[in-house]
Amino acid sequence: MSILITNIKQLLQVHDSNVTIVKGEAMKTLPVLENAYLYVEHDTIIEFGEMKDCEGIEAETVIDATGKIVLPSWCDSHTHIVYAGDRTSEFVDRINGLTYTEIANKGGGILNSAKLLQETAEEDLYEQSMNRLDELIKMGTGAFEIKTGYGLTVEAELKMLRVIKRIKQESLAKITPTLLAAHAIPKAYRDKKQDYIEYITKDLIPKAVALNIAHYIDVFCEEGYFDIKDTEAILKAGKQYKLKPKTHVNQFNVLGGVALSVKYDALSVDHLEELNEADIEALKGSNTIPVALPGCSYFLSIPYTPARKLIDAGLPLAIATDYNPGSAPSGNMNFVVSAACVKLKMTPEEAINAATINGAYAMGISNMYGSITRGKKANLIITKPLNHYSQIPYAFAHNPVEQVIINGQLKDIKNPEENFRI
Ligand SMILES: N=CN[C@@H](CCC(=O)O)C(=O)O
Ligand SMILES: [Zn+2]
Known part of the structure; x- marks a missing residue:
């Protein structure tokens, strides 16, 4: 199973090398890649980058995330x-x-x-x-x-x-x-x-x-x-x-x-x-x-x-x-x-x-979860179209989530038949 997400407006929490915690002043920085792609195989984040470098990557499922934000699941x-x-x-x-x-x-x-x-x-x-x-x-x-x-x-x-x-x-x-x-x-x-x-x-x-x-x-x-x-x-x-x-x-x-x-x-x-x-x-x-x-x-x-x-x-x-x-x-x-x-x-x-x-x-799992890093588990949020990631907290009590990828599986949350069980 492979998934390619293209045209991502903002890909959040992107780290080339693994991070496991951010402290103090560093918490003010959220690494963001604009106009990005993300490639997942099975349950793992394999590759990501700018759209201009996406050419040639093929996947069983392709999601066009134009206008949307992608980030690690909460x-x-x-x-x-x-x-x-x-x-x-x-x-x-x-x-x-x-x-x-x-x-x-x-x-x-x-x-x-x-x-x-x-x-x-x-x-x-x-x-x-x-x-x-x-x-x-x-x-x-x-x-x-x-x-x-x-x-x-x-x-x-x-x-x-x-x-x-x-x-x-x-x-x-x-x-x-x-x-x-x-x-x-x-x-x-x-x-x-x-x-x-x-x-x-x-x-x-x-x-x-x-x-x-x-x-x-x-x-x-x-x-x-x-x-x-x-x-x-x-x-x-x-x-x-x-x-x-x-x-x-x-x-x-x-x-x-x-x-x-x-x-x-x-x-x-x-x-x-x-x-x-x-x-x-x-x-x-x-x-x-x-x-x-x-x-x-x-x-x-x-x-x-x-x-x-x-x-x-x-x-x-x-x-x-x-x-x-x-x-x-x-x-x-x-x-x-x-x-x-x-x-x-x-x-x-x-x-x-x-x-x-x-x-x-805080769960002892940050070596494998919590950031967009090659090799980490593919637990992801794909938002509804948003102008900027600050709209996630700004529009309080709204649900910004359109789709989720959990353990590498794409889930359509609008489908009442969808299930999240192995
Ligand atoms: N404070 C202790 N335990 C829970 C509340 C439990 C309850 O009221 O049922 C908490 O974290 O807030
Ligand atoms: Zn508690």
């Missing part, structure tokens, strides 16, 4: 796509004045989703999750991190892992599984949190590792959930099994989770709606990438991650959806890219870098 490095049902009633409670924390303290929130997930059959959970994923592939996302964390029992967490494994095997998208071992404290352990930590470290982690699905470990380090001591115990247990951290930190309070995550060589620290100088200092010189989740800030009306402070300090930044039923019930990366510009004051170049190559870095 890389969404933080999702909770595997969940059951929804939390619409809590949404209405919040409109009527309750806060996310008040709802959680009443036994709602994550515990609500955990109860639903525990009661949902594995097959049903798979179908619900796969449908969400298919919808998002149509919106241009080609790689997803997916977390567990709505199980809260060994049995239900393993069920989530098996569902994620099946999605990984059956979807054309690239999937990175994360064991969110410690997401909330179940009711039964409310007054004996230490017992729950032991349950996670001694029972859940070894059993999850035995399935050999997740290579990352996550903890919700937050007041009312897991404090610094708890988080360290869980990251330490994960380390024994070579699970690298990707943590939820600083969503509502600064507890020191950033420095702790860096100490355990985290791949990413996510949320950071609250951030202090010590956090920024801890990140400098580390291999840990901060990840902002503007959809969560939007939905919960909480502060936006101070992206400027991070980028202006020379750090890298990724953006992701945090798609989940409680704090961000949308997996639309086009919206996230727009919100990054409007609310985080990132330039379109910075936002697109954050949603492609840096998103891939």
Whole structure:
């Protein structure tokens, strides 16, 4: 199978030599080739260049992209796509004045989703999750991190892992599984949190590792959930099994989770709606990438991650959806890219870098995903006709995507019969 895309108005994120992350000032640069072509064979980007050098290249499928923009598919490095049902009633409670924390303290929130997930059959959970994923592939996302964390029992967490494994095997998208071992404290352990930590470290982690699905470990380090001591115990247990951290930190309070995550060589620290100088200092010189989740800030009306402070300090930044039923019930990366510009004051170049190559870095896959580089996987967005790539974030809540190529396969997103499964 070979595909040649011709007359591309702007080909974005083009790199002759492989890049795996962009940081600080460099995020302002988005390499663009005007009037370009791109040639794909099987699942791989083979060649690209200016149209004047395209002569003689033949392919089974030729796409004329006159007036259109081609870019690497979005890389969404933080999702909770595997969940059951929804939390619409809590949404209405919040409109009527309750806060996310008040709802959680009443036994709602994550515990609500955990109860639903525990009661949902594995097959049903798979179908619900796969449908969400298919919808998002149509919106241009080609790689997803997916977390567990709505199980809260060994049995239900393993069920989530098996569902994620099946999605990984059956979807054309690239999937990175994360064991969110410690997401909330179940009711039964409310007054004996230490017992729950032991349950996670001694029972859940070894059993999850035995399935050999997740290579990352996550903890919700937050007041009312897991404090610094708890988080360290869980990251330490994960380390024994070579699970690298990707943590939820600083969503509502600064507890020191950033420095702790860096100490355990985290791949990413996510949320950071609250951030202090010590956090920024801890990140400098580390291999840990901060990840902002503007959809969560939007939905919960909480502060936006101070992206400027991070980028202006020379750090890298990724953006992701945090798609989940409680704090961000949308997996639309086009919206996230727009919100990054409007609310985080990132330039379109910075936002697109954050949603492609840096998103891939935050999943540990940027050697093969996130840029237009020879040898990398062909996960691509072909937009509708646009004047300039800045229109992607500018026209917020519009869908700029016309076609996607996922794992080298051309997909017509307007065709309701189209499917994204292997
Ligand atoms: N903050 C913790 N976890 C999710 C929300 C989970 C939920 O409310 O169901 C998040 O990243 O926002
Ligand atoms: Zn999350």
